[in-house]
Amino acid sequence: MQGKEPIIPESDFMNFAVRASVRLDNITLNRLRNAETFEKWRDIVIFTVLLLTEYLYNQFSMNGVMGFSNISGLSAGKMSVSAKSGAELNSNPEYDIILENLWHTGLLYTGVCSRCN
Numbered sequence: 001m002q003g004k005e006p007i008i009p010e011s012d013f014m015n016f017a018v019r020a021s022v023r024l025d026n027i028t029l030n031r032l033r034n035a036e037t038f039e040k041w042r043d044i045v046i047f048t049v050l051l052l053t054e055y056l057y058n059q060f061s062m063n064g065v066m067g068f069s070n071i072s073g074l075s076a077g078k079m080s081v082s083a084k085s086g087a088e089l090n091s092n093p094e095y096d097i098i099l100e101n102l103w104h105t106g107l108l109y110t111g112v113c114s115r116c117n
Helices: 009-027 033-041 041-062 086-090 093-102
Strands: 071-075 080-083
Touching: 033 041, 041 093, 071 093, 080 093
Parallel strands: none
Antiparallel strands: 071 080
């Protein structure tokens, strides 16, 4: 990002941007679907989606796979799935990107508020 040549080919950008947007929606509990909320945080949300898009593309480029971040291996014969260790699960770069940019917005709040709509 930051003034560099685009690293994501234009033909691939939308695919990765949609995935980044979906992940952001999931983590913010779809709060950004509210037009007023989105407008309030528009610039930082767009920046965050772009960072996530770039991250997802880089992961795909390095691993050739895009999917669940908590699975470390799969096998076809006799169905084998390996999960990452606890330390690896605690390291979630996607969430870290979102947290770094949106920590101050209230969009990540997962508690219960009886007066909130």
